[in-house]
Each structure stands twice: as C-alpha cells, then as structure tokens.
Amino acid sequence: MPSEIVQWGPCCFCGLDMAKTSVDPCRLTVETCNGLWQTWFCHAACFKEQLSDRPELMGMMEPAHF
Numbered sequence: 001m002p003s004e005i006v007q008w009g010p011c012c013f014c015g016l017d018m019a020k021t022s023v024d025p026c027r028l029t030v031e032t033c034n035g036l037w038q039t040w041f042c043h044a045a046c047f048k049e050q051l052s053d054r055p056e057l058m059g060m061m062e063p064a065h066f
C-alpha cells in the first residue's frame with residue numbers, strides 16, 4: 001500500500017478531469033509577496049494556452065519542460 005497518495009481535482013482552467021501523463025497534472029503554485037501560497041492543478045496544455053505569445057517577448061514565457 002502506498003504511503004503517499006497524490007490526488008488532484010479537475011483542471012483549474014478548463015474544469016475537466018485529468019489523466020496522469022508525463023506532464024499532467026501540472027501543479028500550479030502561486031505565492032504572494034507576503035509568502036502566502038496556494039496550489040491548483042491543471043493540464044500542461046491549458047496552462048500553456050494562457051501564456052503570452054506576443055512576438056516582442058521572443059518566447060520568454062515558453063515552459064521549459066512541456
């Protein structure tokens with residue numbers, strides 16, 4: 001029996017369930033300047049869709065691992 005069970009809900013962007021893949025689910029953690037943090041789970045593809053692709057940024061927002 002596993003000592004730790006990782007659970008996640010639906011994707012925080014599209015609201016659909018996620019199957020485990022090599023990149024999903026992504027754990028999205030936001031930390032405020034005061035050090036308060038919260039975590040969500042999402043599809044890598046849904047997260048990527050939210051990133052700016054403005055040409056003048058020259059791929060600065062491109063995820064490194066997916």
Ligand SMILES: [Zn+2]
Pocket residue numbers: 011012013014015016042043046
């Ligand atoms: Zn999604």
